[in-house]
Amino acid sequence: MTLALETIGLEKRFGGIVAVDDISLRVEQGARHALIGPNGAGKTTLINLLTGVQRPTAGRIRLQGHDITDAAPHRRVGLGLARTFQINQLFADLTPLESISLAISERLGAGGEWWRPAGGKPEAVEEIADVLARFHLADVMHERTGTLAYGKQRLLEIALAIACRPRVLLLDEPAAGVPEAERHEILATVSALPADVTVLLIEHDMDIVFSFADRISVLVNGALFIEGAPDAVARDPRVKAVYLGEDIDA
């Protein structure tokens, strides 16, 4: 079966610095794949390359078998790839209702229509309501995003990506910065994602990683260090060494 997401020799250089070093990643359909590694290992750069925010200096990217290396970011969304950001990237002046209806509008191909009010289509309305309910945003749906509590903003962050109905979802530290009391809402949402959606998750919190992932890749200094099932990776002494900063035997 075709891989949901695949990179072949992906590389990103900034002058003399290699942020992403010859990464060949394979993500299976329906996988719950976690990407971990120390700070500065290149995880977010990798996500930026996958989504087209940055262009690789070498290598190819394949989404469901299609080569998307040269595709613009918005096109990748149309092909089924969506992401969330580690630091909320929301539309401060728009309401959650407007933001979500925008995402759905674009997906339905109606984003460029200028002659009718936004959110008019009945099937869109049902879907908007569904997303709002699932992410507990219904009660704040017409408040300015900039005024929402951080936990709600984080839920909206994920809701926007989900509203794109992606087949592959890239989550960049979904629980980052969320107060303890609101974390379970985020995590429950992540766990409740449909089984046919492939998820690539960047996380630092090992509890989340081990409860969620069925496969883990460890990134160190921009390169894939170790890959495998959670148990194997957890037991591998080299992983602990990398996180604690001890010298790794070559």
Next chain:
Amino acid sequence: MLTILFDGIAYGMLLFVLACGLSVTLGLMNFVNLAHGAFAMAGGYVTVVVVNRYGVPFFAALLIAFLVTALIGALLERTLYVHVYQKSHLDQVLFTIGLVFMAVAAVDYVMGSQQVFVQIPAMLQGRFDFFGVGISKYRLLIIVICGLLTLALQLILTGTRFGSRLRASVDDARVARGLGINVTGVFALTFAVGSGLAGLGGALGAEILGLDPTFPLKYMIYFLIVVTVGGTTSITGPFVASLLLGIGDVAGKYYVPKLGAFVIYSIMIVVLLWRPQGLFARSAGR
């Protein structure tokens, strides 16, 4: 043809001295100062008044123009500009346009709207022949003065403590502050010197560019082009850009008078199409 080249170089170097202050201000504080031309105008008018009315020697007048304009720059910076640094680019544009309008109208009121001329000393008038090439004495002076200034600027930037503080602040203001560099002070001094240089450029350029109250508006685009094409991260960038523009403009107006004015705009468009961040900017533009 060589005369054209020579005149173009003179024009280019003059543009550089006029625009380098703007380049550093933009690179240092990410501040769009459209009123930069007003400082040039101020320097020009100070020189005109001081030389024509009070008979001060020309070279002394140049120095006075520099100092007075630098002082005005420092004053405005501390009292007005400082409130606008943190605001959006749109606000900075509006603010500096407002200042230009006020300056233009004020000068019009005080000095009248006709073009004014500096009485340049006799020894600087006319041309002499150099191996068959006609060299304008005044333009030669411009090249010499601006060349020395450029060297001095480069030396200060690379050889002095202040220079490294300035370069560090341009590169990353936040980190520079963290290192204990007084970025605000660096900027205030740089702004004053940049304004002073603009004033000096205006004084020198009054003879060539024509000085009247609409000077800041007429030449605003030229300064902006120099900064955009040359980038804001070095001295060499705007320097090369100024020469390119100066030679291009003079040559264009000579060989193709009808379309000569478009040479500058065409260069701008071509460069921006090819490299939107300027010819010499780092990969991360702002």
Next chain:
Amino acid sequence: MSSPLVSRVAAQLARRARWRPYEIAFWLLALASVFLLPGRHLILTEIVILGLFALSLDLILGYAGIISLGHAAFFGFGAYVAGLLAAHGLVTEPVLALLLSGLAAAALGFVSSFLVLRGSDLTRLMVTLGVALILRELANQFAWLTGGADGLQGVIVQPLLGLFAFDIAGHTAYVYSLTVLFVLFVIARLIVFSPLGLSLRSVKANPLRAAAIGVPVNARLVAIYTIAAAYAGIAGALLTQVTAFASLDVFSFERSADLLLVLIIGGTGYLYGGLIGAVIFKVMHDYLANLTPQYWPFWIGLVLVVIVLVGRDRLAVWRAAIAAALLWPFRRKPAAPEPEGSGR
């Protein structure tokens, strides 16, 4: 699926685009001015044209976040196209000429949009300023076509639709301009509340995220820039048609700068800012021009400086307070979000 929620969502979305009472009051007032202020039609026409011009800038500044220092380029281009069409008898019916001028300006906007999209805020300022200056220089150089510094002569404007001749008191001109403004306003309002408009607001708020949820950012910006250029061109063409003259100052930097001031006074992002700002600006301009005919740019500059120092956010707050006071009879109970922009 919880039906109450679905109906709530549908209701909320529908309410967004509904015409507010103050809007209806505004246009009724405008209509009334045709009959109640017959002596003022000349200056009212100027206000309408300026308002349309400001509306066009609001589309790109207030809704897409593009700062333009050279919007007069499209205004001037439309003005000269309309003038040339009339002067050479190519298209004698003014409404048709108006539409053609708008199309021409749209074409110019489309072509220059690709330059405008590249680079940072500064490059955008440069490019927009440069395009306006280039056009001015072109008009100046090709004096055999445009009349150069003397202006375009011989512009004879035929009766509208063959029926309504332009009169000296400016009645026809005012009704004409006001109708054009209203029609274009309604279209702009449709656009702004449409999916396209929403996507533009998202691009202004966060272009990175907009692309990340599938918005083709550049394509949308090109679209609105082209539309805004068309609107500006139509405003310029209107000016030529009601004054039967076109001169180089339609391209001037002062015009672009004044326009920014109009929009800043009135507020961006809610469409009425340009119109309200135009009224205030014209009144202010007239008053100042009577005081100091030669040096009124000084006062304009001062107003700009003061507004920035006071802060546009604070200005938006005062505007909202004044609006609330004026609209007190029309207030409603559960507050739906007013289309009051953040003024940013």
